[in-house]
Amino acid sequence: MKSTVVRHLALTIAAAAALLALTYGLEPFRNYQLATAAAYLCATAGLTVLTGLSGQLSLGHGALMATGAYPVALAQNEFRDRDISGGWVLPVSLSIGVATALVAGLVVGLAAARLRGPYLAGVTLAVAVIVPALTTAFDSVFNGDQGLSVYVAPPPMSLGYDFPYERWQAWIALTGALLVMFLLANLLRSRYGRHFRAVRDDEVAARLAGINVARTQVLAFVVSAACAGLGGGLLAVLAQSVSPGAFSLTLSLFLVMAVVIGGLGRLAGAAWGAVLLVLLPEASHSVTEALSLSPSAAQRLDGNLPLAIFGITLVAVMLLAPGGVQGLLSRAAGLRRRTRGWSDPGAERQHSAGR
Numbered sequence: 001m002k003s004t005v006v007r008h009l010a011l012t013i014a015a016a017a018a019l020l021a022l023t024y025g026l027e028p029f030r031n032y033q034l035a036t037a038a039a040y041l042c043a044t045a046g047l048t049v050l051t052g053l054s055g056q057l058s059l060g061h062g063a064l065m066a067t068g069a070y071p072v073a074l075a076q077n078e079f080r081d082r083d084i085s086g087g088w089v090l091p092v093s094l095s096i097g098v099a100t101a102l103v104a105g106l107v108v109g110l111a112a113a114r115l116r117g118p119y120l121a122g123v124t125l126a127v128a129v130i131v132p133a134l135t136t137a138f139d140s141v142f143n144g145d146q147g148l149s150v151y152v153a154p155p156p157m158s159l160g161y162d163f164p165y166e167r168w169q170a171w172i173a174l175t176g177a178l179l180v181m182f183l184l185a186n187l188l189r190s191r192y193g194r195h196f197r198a199v200r201d202d203e204v205a206a207r208l209a210g211i212n213v214a215r216t217q218v219l220a221f222v223v224s225a226a227c228a229g230l231g232g233g234l235l236a237v238l239a240q241s242v243s244p245g246a247f248s249l250t251l252s253l254f255l256v257m258a259v260v261i262g263g264l265g266r267l268a269g270a271a272w273g274a275v276l277l278v279l280l281p282e283a284s285h286s287v288t289e290a291l292s293l294s295p296s297a298a299q300r301l302d303g304n305l306p307l308a309i310f311g312i313t314l315v316a317v318m319l320l321a322p323g324g325v326q327g328l329l330s331r332a333a334g335l336r337r338r339t340r341g342w343s344d345p346g347a348e349r350q351h352s353a354g355r
Contacts, residue, residue, distance in 0.1 A: 039235045072094060132248065135243075148241065272326060
């Protein structure tokens with residue numbers, strides 16, 4: 001396990017260095033998109049653990065992101081009102097958001113551990129509906145449908161007066177995403193990760209093996225909710241606002257479709273899903289602009305086209321590539337290795353000897 005942690009740490013440091021260099025080569029808008037994808041990655045990675053590895057379906061992860069976003073907004077604004085500043089303020093606000101989402105995930109997870117199939121989907125669907133409704137009910141705290149603005153301090157002066165704000169946002173979001181991926185990668189390689197897979201594959205066999213199925217399912221829900229809370233908090237920081245419309249049921253459906261299209265059960269697939277969540281609305285907006293439509297028709301099409309494209313893509317992936325994007329890449333890599341082995345008998349013999 002120690003060697004696994006060291007290997008994951010080395011991969012995380014290498015990814016951080018590559019992404020740091022990438023932020024210097026991207027335009028400000030692309031850096032903002034990269035930051036948004038990183039925020040979504042926190043949620044899709046958590047949902048991958050819950051759905052892909054422990055076998056529990058959630059249609060309410062958009063709402064769990066909201067339970068992380070609103071506390072971040074309230075904390076950031078409270079720090080500003082009290083004239084409290086410093087480099088620790090934002091991490092503390094994000095930690096409050098993660099803790100709130102964790103508690104919400106514990107409550108939902110305790111109920112979900114007793115349910116299966118459509119009943120579990122119904123409970124999580126209710127969460128997706130109730131959480132935005134609560135923000136409207138407590139209008140004096142959450143400002144209803146208009147939501148809250150989020151105060152975010154400018155980049156540190158040590159980075160320079162003209163340091164691009166979007167690059168600073170990308171650094172914040174990427175730090176959160178890399179931390180989530182590092183922790184989840186180690187969790188899945190641990191005893192708890194094996195328990196997740198055992199419960200997903202066969203609950204009866206898992207019980208016979210001495211695994212506490214209910215506790216394992218609750219743990220998966222709590223971990224997944226904490227990741228979603230961090231993703232929601234990062235989105236609030238990036239947009240500098242939070243409202244019920246930003247965490248609607250549609251977002252929950254997008255998250256589920258994203259992890260399936262990216263590759264259910266693989267953390268790398270969660271990354272592909274997060275990228276799709278950012279690029280698809282932009283692609284549909286380009287399609288809408290290319291068509292000669294009235295403003296009202298263009299607005300309706302721009303709002304519904306991403307969901308339609310995601311749905312069609314999901315059906316196509318289920319029929320043609322059940323492993324998603326990451327599954328296709330893995331199959332292509334395996335085919336390439338076999339092709340090289342056929343063209344190089346010596347390499348094939350070495351590979352066979354290695355097996």
